Structure formats: C-alpha cells, structure tokens
Amino acid sequence: MWMKTLLILCFVAGALCANKCSKKADIAFVIDSSSSIWPPNFDTQVHFLYDVLDAFDISPSKTQIAAVSYSDVIKPDFQFNSYKTKNDVLNAIQNIVFTKGSATRTYEALRYMNNKIFTSKNGARDDVIKIAIVMTDGETNPGSVDYISLEKARKRTLEEAKRARDNGIYVFAIGVGGRVMDEELYGIASEAGAVMKVPTYGEFKTDQLQEMLEKKTCEVGETTTLRPPAQAEQCYKHTADVIFAIDQSDSIGKKNFNIELDFVNDLVQSFNVASDETRIGALVFSTTATRFLELRDGVDKEYVKNTIHSVQWGRGSTFIGKAFKKMREGFSPAKGGRPSLVPQIAVLITDGQAFDHDTAEIETKALKQQGITIFVIGTMEAKKSQMVKYASSEDNVFYVNSPQALRGISDEVSTRMCKAQQS
Structure with missing residues (x-):
C-alpha cells in the first residue's frame, strides 16, 4: 500500500x-x-x-x-x-x-x-x-x-x-x-x-x-491551492440540481446513519438553495430506494436541512443500483429537475458493496449519458473498485475508514462539488 x-x-x-x-x-x-x-x-x-x-x-x-x-x-x-x-x-x-x-x-x-x-x-x-x-x-x-x-x-x-x-x-x-x-x-x-x-x-x-x-x-x-476561509461560499455563485442518496442499510446502524445525515447537511450548507439557484433532492436506500425530497421541493435551505435531519433509519441490504435509478428519475423535469439548463450532480454515500452491482453499473452509465456528474463517498466496507466504476472520475471518489470521519472531508467534497457546478 x-x-x-x-x-x-x-x-x-x-x-x-x-x-x-x-x-x-x-x-x-x-x-x-x-x-x-x-x-x-x-x-x-x-x-x-x-x-x-x-x-x-x-x-x-x-x-x-x-x-x-x-x-x-x-x-x-x-x-x-x-x-x-x-x-x-x-x-x-x-x-x-x-x-x-x-x-x-x-x-x-x-x-x-x-x-x-x-x-x-x-x-x-x-x-x-x-x-x-x-x-x-x-x-x-x-x-x-x-x-x-x-x-x-x-x-x-x-x-x-x-x-x-x-x-x-x-x-x-x-x-x-x-x-x-x-x-x-x-x-x-x-x-x-x-x-x-x-x-x-x-x-x-x-x-x-x-x-x-x-x-x-x-x-x-x-x-495544493490553500483555500481562503470563504472558499465554500463561492458555490453560491453557481446553480445546480443536486440529489443525495443516503445508505440506510442494516450495516450502517442508527448512530452512523444520523452521522450521514449531518454530513449531508454540512454539504447543503455550502449551496445557495432557491428555486432559481441550487435545488436539493434526497433519497434513502437499502433493499428499496425512496425519494423523500424532490428537487421541486428542495428550494429552501432550512426546509431542506430539517427534512433531511428528520429522516429515520431503515433496515435492509445495500442495493446501490436501485438508488441510482431513483436518482436518475429524480432529475427529470417532472420532479423539478432542469436538465441541459443547469449542472446536475448525484452524490451517493454508502458503507458497503452493492448487492446489485450489475444494475448499478447500468444505471450509472445512463446517468453519465444524461450529463449527470456522479460523486461516490464510501466508508467502512465500501469497495473502492466499485466506487471508481460508478463515479464520473476517480477525483469524485472519497473514502474514509469510519462514518465519524466524514466530517473531516466535508470541505473537500464541497469544493469538488462546487467545481462540478461550474462545468
């Protein structure tokens, strides 16, 4: 190593x-x-x-x-x-x-x-x-x-x-x-x-x-360009549609699931959330995947953060392909997406390997063909080789040993996402 x-x-x-x-x-x-x-x-x-x-x-x-x-x-x-x-x-x-x-x-x-x-x-x-x-x-x-x-x-x-x-x-x-x-x-x-x-x-x-x-x-x-304190605020100058997919499988556990939610809200904080600026969507996934926040509704920062914070931990296995499918559907105009008008960014957070890896590859290929930028953030048992295949580039892959360490990479992830908004 x-x-x-x-x-x-x-x-x-x-x-x-x-x-x-x-x-x-x-x-x-x-x-x-x-x-x-x-x-x-x-x-x-x-x-x-x-x-x-x-x-x-x-x-x-x-x-x-x-x-x-x-x-x-x-x-x-x-x-x-x-x-x-x-x-x-x-x-x-x-x-x-x-x-x-x-x-x-x-x-x-x-x-x-x-x-x-x-x-x-x-x-x-x-x-x-x-x-x-x-x-x-x-x-x-x-x-x-x-x-x-x-x-x-x-x-x-x-x-x-x-x-x-x-x-x-x-x-x-x-x-x-x-x-x-x-x-x-x-x-x-x-x-x-x-x-x-x-x-x-x-x-x-x-x-x-x-x-x-x-x-x-x-x-x-x-x-390395040392970031000034206001670096994250530069994302306020750019618009995007951003959907987060949050792992709620058995292996993540309730405590770590709540840490995931806090991490997502840290990322949300760096955006100017509004109907004509950045819209936020979110879903949870395990054996099934459920969007609980559509892009058309994620137009107020406090509402978005409160909605994410209130989500309860579920149970099940890690079906990442289902998560990517729900994200792809969520970027459609019917759900509040703005394809071809603003950058669209998918962010998946997982603690394990996909039970439906083949489906996940098919869905990420479809997302990329639609011009959607994919970030993958893994922890614990997440498999790096799978993460790299799903993400738009290896620069969009992040891994930490434990969910507790997610906080330490929030600034770096926000900065990368900000750059994706500018593309």
Whole structure:
C-alpha cells in the first residue's frame, strides 16, 4: 500500500520527487508528549522527525522549522527564528524533552501554534507555504488540568484546527496506534489525503513512511491551492440540481446513519438553495430506494436541512443500483429537475458493496449519458473498485475508514462539488 501511494505522489509531484526537498515553507511540528507513549517510542518519534527534516533545505531563506510538544503542559521547543542552520535545527529536534504528562491537551497545542508560532515575531513569513504536522497516539483528553468535559475539549481541538486552516495553514495529522480517534484525526487535517495512520511507532522506522511524508509535504506547494476561509461560499455563485442518496442499510446502524445525515447537511450548507439557484433532492436506500425530497421541493435551505435531519433509519441490504435509478428519475423535469439548463450532480454515500452491482453499473452509465456528474463517498466496507466504476472520475471518489470521519472531508467534497457546478 505504501509503495502504491509513493508512486502516485511521485507522478503528481514530478520534479519534487528528487532526493531533497527545496520547497520554501514554514513547517511547524506539534508533537504528542503524553504519558501514554512509552519512552522508547517517544525516542522513535523524535528520530523519525530528525530523518524527515534531513530531507529539507533548512535556512532562513528556504524552509524554516518550529516545534511544540504537548501533554498536560504546552512546551515550546523552538520557533522559526530560533536557529539559522540545518544542523542547529536537527540538534534541537534531538534535544526535545519527553514531558510524560497525564493529559493530551491537543487544543492548547494548536492554540499555541496559531497564536505564537505562526507570527512574524517568531519568524513566520507571509510569502511562503505554511504547513503544520500534528502527531498523536490518542485523542484529546483534558485530564484534570482544565475543568472541561471530554466533548468540549475535543470540540476545542477541532475549532483550533479549523482556525489554522482558515489562516492558510495546510495541516497534516499523523495518528499512531489503535487509540486514535478517526473523527478527530480527519477533523484536524486539511483533507483526507493529509491523514496518515500507522499501527505502531515501529512503523516510523520504515523508509516508505518517511518518504511519503517528505514528498507529500513538498507536494503541497505545487499541487495544493490553500483555500481562503470563504472558499465554500463561492458555490453560491453557481446553480445546480443536486440529489443525495443516503445508505440506510442494516450495516450502517442508527448512530452512523444520523452521522450521514449531518454530513449531508454540512454539504447543503455550502449551496445557495432557491428555486432559481441550487435545488436539493434526497433519497434513502437499502433493499428499496425512496425519494423523500424532490428537487421541486428542495428550494429552501432550512426546509431542506430539517427534512433531511428528520429522516429515520431503515433496515435492509445495500442495493446501490436501485438508488441510482431513483436518482436518475429524480432529475427529470417532472420532479423539478432542469436538465441541459443547469449542472446536475448525484452524490451517493454508502458503507458497503452493492448487492446489485450489475444494475448499478447500468444505471450509472445512463446517468453519465444524461450529463449527470456522479460523486461516490464510501466508508467502512465500501469497495473502492466499485466506487471508481460508478463515479464520473476517480477525483469524485472519497473514502474514509469510519462514518465519524466524514466530517473531516466535508470541505473537500464541497469544493469538488462546487467545481462540478461550474462545468
């Protein structure tokens, strides 16, 4: 898997896949130093950072490095302007002290990064790529330091991560071990492709993982346009017919089904919903498929969101072909569709493989022939090879390990959908 990822990155990054990275950037490392990490594993983490940084051209005119470690205390290790030479930075990395704190105050580490590290006072520059690499072996936990609930602490972590992204910082999230919370990891990262998970700290020793991070970090400046905070609002300038198909089969479960609904409403929020702007339709599917919101009725944002939110979980198997058929019918003028007048977009969300794969292929072919753009979002047991066949292009395929991680890709999906509106 790692080798396949490396080949893709090399293809995308082109000349950046040289042995050294000369990208001009300010890169901040946010390093977990909590007591849940075994001391030898913390040393492995530090050695990994040393090896990764050895690939960069570090100087005040090229790449600058800063670091902060966190547990129950927030420990600034060094700022962008603390050291002028690569050797000094590498020595500073080796001297990072393991605090062994009893809490994991990720939110405070990110707040420190936002308020202190990425400031001109501490050497941050306005005219370079800004990157943060957040490392953790678990989930946010305020411990007994802050008198707040776990839920509120985790919310603060996601808020601080969003603030970083809104300020133009591209955020990577690296999770180690089985205690990492997917929802938090994907909520921190700038996009799903910026999340990296490894089962053990021993994995840090592999050349593949080190190279992947180096190339992906170098790639950011060439292939990623850092989105300004108002990016999603650009969808307000374009019209479309959008129908969502939401999996409600047995395997998704009631809790995850409600997470799907929240995710769909997050996407709806990015559109200007009105009769003469973007119209929204929606259906649920399992053994059968039922449209519960027609395009002709989905012309008021609050009504659309309330209607979606009120849908109840059903039961059955995953018949994706039936869902695509109901979507195709829903795009007709009789149901409020505007074929040939506005872009039409179908978005299917599923947690499994199609029981009627042949039918699904036939229906998606019919949708594409009608000029309808198809997005497929999969989680859990969804099969990537099927998803790619259904979608209009591989760029329109998204996958996350768990429904809880859907929130972390909502901005990326909205942006892709916005581009489809412009076609």
